[in-house]
Amino acid sequence: MIQLSNVTKSYDDQVVLRDISFTIEKGELAFITGPSGAGKTTLLRLIYRAERPDKGHIFVAGWDVEKLKQRTIPFLRRNLGIVFQDFRLLPNKTVFDNIALALRIHGMHPQEIREHVMEVLDDVGLRDKAHNYPPHLSGGEQQRIVLARAIVSKPSVLLADEPTGNLDPENTRTVMKLFKEINARGTTVLIATHHRDLFLGTGRRVIHLKDTRIEKEDTG
Amino acid sequence: MRTFIYSLQTAFKNLWQEKWINLLTLLSISVSLLLLSAYLIVTLNIDSILKKWSRGFGIVVYLNEDLSDAEIETLRGILQDDPDILKIRYVSKEEALKELEETLGQDAPILAQLNENPLPASFELRLKEDIPDPSFVEKKASEIRQIPGVEDVEYGEKWLSSLNTISQGMKVIAIFLGSAIFVAIIFITYSTIKILFYRRIDEVETLKLLGATRTFIRLPYLIEGLFIGLSGGIVSSLILFGIEYFFTVKLIEFIPSIRGIIMDIPLRAYTLIPATGAVMSFIGSIFATGRIRY
Ligand SMILES: Nc1ncnc2c1ncn2[C@@H]1O[C@H](COP(=O)(O)OP(=O)(O)O)[C@@H](O)[C@H]1O
Ligand SMILES: [Mg+2]
Numbered sequence: 042m043i044q045l046s047n048v049t050k051s052y053d054d055q056v057v058l059r060d061i062s063f064t065i066e067k068g069e070l071a072f073i074t075g076p077s078g079a080g081k082t083t084l085l086r087l088i089y090r091a092e093r094p095d096k097g098h099i100f101v102a103g104w105d106v107e108k109l110k111q112r113t114i115p116f117l118r119r120n121l122g123i124v125f126q127d128f129r130l131l132p133n134k135t136v137f138d139n140i141a142l143a144l145r146i147h148g149m150h151p152q153e154i155r156e157h158v159m160e161v162l163d164d165v166g167l168r169d170k171a172h173n174y175p176p177h178l179s180g181g182e183q184q185r186i187v188l189a190r191a192i193v194s195k196p197s198v199l200l201a202d203e204p205t206g207n208l209d210p211e212n213t214r215t216v217m218k219l220f221k222e223i224n225a226r227g228t229t230v231l232i233a234t235h236h237r238d239l240f241l242g243t244g245r246r247v248i249h250l251k252d253t254r255i256e257k258e259d260t261g
Numbered sequence: 262m263r264t265f266i267y268s269l270q271t272a273f274k275n276l277w278q279e280k281w282i283n284l285l286t287l288l289s290i291s292v293s294l295l296l297l298s299a300y301l302i303v304t305l306n307i308d309s310i311l312k313k314w315s316r317g318f319g320i321v322v323y324l325n326e327d328l329s330d331a332e333i334e335t336l337r338g339i340l341q342d343d344p345d346i347l348k349i350r351y352v353s354k355e356e357a358l359k360e361l362e363e364t365l366g367q368d369a370p371i372l373a374q375l376n377e378n379p380l381p382a383s384f385e386l387r388l389k390e391d392i393p394d395p396s397f398v399e400k401k402a403s404e405i406r407q408i409p410g411v412e413d414v415e416y417g418e419k420w421l422s423s424l425n426t427i428s429q430g431m432k433v434i435a436i437f438l439g440s441a442i443f444v445a446i447i448f449i450t451y452s453t454i455k456i457l458f459y460r461r462i463d464e465v466e467t468l469k470l471l472g473a474t475r476t477f478i479r480l481p482y483l484i485e486g487l488f489i490g491l492s493g494g495i496v497s498s499l500i501l502f503g504i505e506y507f508f509t510v511k512l513i514e515f516i517p518s519i520r521g522i523i524m525d526i527p528l529r530a531y532t533l534i535p536a537t538g539a540v541m542s543f544i545g546s547i548f549a550t551g552r553i554r555y
Pocket of ligand 1: 052053076079080082084
């Protein structure tokens with residue numbers, strides 16, 4: 042579902058990722074880990090075509106990301122659910138509208154949008170916050186809204202950048218349970234995190250990044 | 262279609278949120294359109310007056326003294342075949358004399374002292390164009406002068422050439438002013454929409470990352486621009502209607518003599534002004550939202 046081959050990425054003269062290759066199969070749930078600044082966020086940005094590699098090839102959900110035309114990029118991204126490290130919630134829209142936006146982009150019927158959004162709000166336990174504005178919510182609540190927005194369109198691939206960065210242990214457990222459920226429904230999930238606790242004991246594949254390279258691969 | 266409805270809702274929400282800057286833009290557009298319309302109406306009025314004056318304009322072809330009826334008919338035939346000539350009127354020697362008598366009125370008896378009619382017969386020609394190009398008329402006149410049997414050709418050169426200059430000059434100014442105002446409206450909307458668009462650049466970035474197409478991102482701003490231009494034009498039309506009403510209904514009661522000077526504003530203008538505002542503003546918004554790159 043996601044395939045990187047010999048990908049190198051640098052900013053100015055600083056190499057961030059060097060000769061990265063790995064494949065995530067359809068239906069897999071995998072982790073990317075490494076210390077802060079190791080290039081996890083950059084790696085995810087390459088996958089959703091917010092950055093372009095200097096070298097190498099990237100394939101996502103059957104698309105050759107490098108060859109995508111400007112016009113086709115939105116259609117790649119509609120197949121992806123993304124949990125952004127910096128949330129990217131719109132402060133002047135309600136929680137409901139923030140999540141609904143992901144479906145409006147698809148041109149879905151308003152009634153259907155209502156049902157889907159309410160359902161996903163139930164999943165993340167924030168149904169009663171539907172008409173609040175994100176700035177009035179706690180970091181943990183915002184984090185869960187971002188997740189809700191990422192999964193509401195039932196994407197084939199879910200990319201999550203530090204999805205538990207702002208959560209207490211209980212909410213972390215809830216969110217991890219959600220990831221497993223979504224994965225069980227067939228969505229390929231890739232989680233970038235520097236929290237070892239998140240993958241330890243899961244038995245899932247973990248890719249370790251260090252000093253621009255893949256240090257090792259093991260199972261959590 | 263759903264995207265369009267959603268964009269429409271978003272556009273009107275944004276319009277309301279930024280109502281002051283939008284209102285200011287709208288008013289600037291109405292003032293610009295009003296200026297242009299006022300100038301065009303004045304121009305049209307003057308032009309119609311000029312046309313009325315020039316209606317009397319014609320070329321007079323004086324004929325040789327000794328032409329037979331057949332020769333006169335041949336001459337008429339030649340003139341009739343000329344595609345530039347609209348109307349031909351034959352004025353015989355006798356008719357010319359009678360016209361002169363009418364013009365002289367009380368002084369007519371002077372003519373009785375003449376024992377022979379000194380006036381030549383003539384053709385009075387009306388050209389197709391109302392205010393023809395003077396050089397064109399000159400060429401036509403000298404052409405006719407070449408025809409055998411023609412004694413002389415006369416027309417109001419100075420008069421025609423000044424009418425023509427005024428008429429042409431006003432048209433040139435109208436074109437310049439029109440283009441300047443079109444550009445101004447495009448620019449006014451461009452800068453407003455640009456400001457509003459960049460104020461929401463974070464939102465635009467997020468939309469791009471969520472997989473929104475260019476159309477989805479731009480449409481609300483295009484609708485916003487279109488609406489501002491359209492409303493500006495409607496405001497303009499309403500003011501213009503008010504002014505026209507004041508002149509044609511109220512003022513005429515007091516100063517009836519202005520009736521001849523004021524022309525009705527064609528109904529089409531009232532729809533044309535908003536349409537112009539809408540189109541120009543729409544173009545401005547297209548430039549303002551630019552090329553969205555992912
Ligand atoms: N847009 C950018 N311009 C320049 N340097 C960047 C940019 N984005 C990230 N970097 C650098 O790339 C490195 C990796 O960053 P990042 O991918 O955010 O790491 P992580 O997510 O693992 O913490 C860092 O050293 C960071 O400073
Ligand atoms: Mg990061």
